[in-house]
Amino acid sequence: MDALERYRGCLLGLAVGDAVGTTLEFRPQGTFEPIDDMLGGGPFALQVGEWTDDTSMALCLAASLVECGTFDARDQMRRYLLWRDEGYMASNGMCFDIGGTVAAALHIFERTGNPFVGSLDPATAGNGSLMRLAPIPLFYANQPERAIEQAANSSRTTHGAATAVDACRYFAGLIIGALQGQTKEELLSPYYSPVSSSWEDRPLAPEIAAIAAGSFKTRNPPQIRGTGYVVNSLEAALWAFYSSATFRDGCLLAVNLGDDADTTGAIYGQLAGAFYGEKEIPRSWREKIALRDIMISLSQQLLSHASPV
Incomplete structure (x- = not known):
């Protein structure tokens, strides 16, 4: 599989997981009939193929990296403000869904100009x-080592708590492994990293280390929960990836956990899309995705900035 197939799969997979999951967003686990398709609707009454803040913020981040040619935290935050205020990179031209932690960080950035204002509070x-x-x-x-470092910095703009930062560090390593064509068994082996001794040199927060050790292999719903807490959502996304053999099946496992279903789907979709590639995402789903052409263009530009893997 060529690199572009995986790049497009990663970005489109994020958006597809978000769009499939929005139907069940905020619905408590076990209180609804499971879905088996991309249906739209949900709390924001979206059209089929429209998605939420997960994908908007990812596209802001992608555009910043591509247009700046480097990691520029201030530019990232300015783009998040454009999304909040003007609907930049929104699926329907409006910011209709923004998390409280993100909103608080953007407010501080507006006042201070400091882009690294994510709260350190574990709560x-x-x-x-x-x-x-x-x-x-x-x-x-x-540059896997740099990717893990910048994953941490990309979190610190809005989410500075150790578990949020280390979830991003660990997950960045998993995505790079998928881009490199590692097997699922290798990716989900205990404490996987594409960089040797990553977690010995800078240990993961205990809650993230427990996931990296394989907690998702021995737990099932209702112990697995797709809530807004980063520890739960990372574990849920990896459980769905581990427990399935196709992009579609894993995506449906992820979103049918309910609660923060769109985000569980988006997290799953990043890794699964990089692993399976664009063509393994159901055509009927990816062809409906809002702003699909922008995602395809950004995928190509991101690849152009990185050496082929």
Whole structure:
């Protein structure tokens, strides 16, 4: 499989997971009939193929990396403000869904100009930085150590809590492994990293280390929960990836956990899309995705900035 197939799969997979999951967003686990298709609707009454803040923020991040040619935290935050205020990179031209931790960070950035204002409070360790992560490992695919470092920095703009930062570090490594063509068994082996001794030199937060050790292999719903807490959502996305053999089946496992279903789907979709490639995402889903042409263009530009993997 060529690199562009994986790059497009990663970005489109994020958007597809978000769009499939929005139907069940905020629905508690076990209180609804499971879905088996991309249906739209949900709390924001979206059209089929429209998606939420997860994909908007990922596209802001991707555009920043490509247009700046480097990691520029201030530019990233300015783009997040454009999304909030003007609907930049929104699926329907409006910002209709923004997390409280992100909103608080943007407010501080507006007042201070400091882009690294993500709260350090463990109580704010939501999944809002993990959900948008994909452009970082795509841009730095040929520099895995740098990718892991910049994944942390990309979180710190809005989510500074250790578990949120380390979820991004670990997940960036998984995406790079998928881009490199590692097997699922290798990716999900204990403490996987594309960089030797990553987690010995800079240990993961205990909650993330437990996931890296394979907690998702021995747990099932209702212990597996797709909530807004980054530890739960990372574990849920990896459980769905581990427990399935196709992009579609894993995506449906992820979103049918309910709660923060769109984000569980978006996190799953980044890794699964990079692993399976664009063509393994159901055509009927990817062809409906809003702003698909922008995602395809950004995928190509991100690849152009990275050496082929």
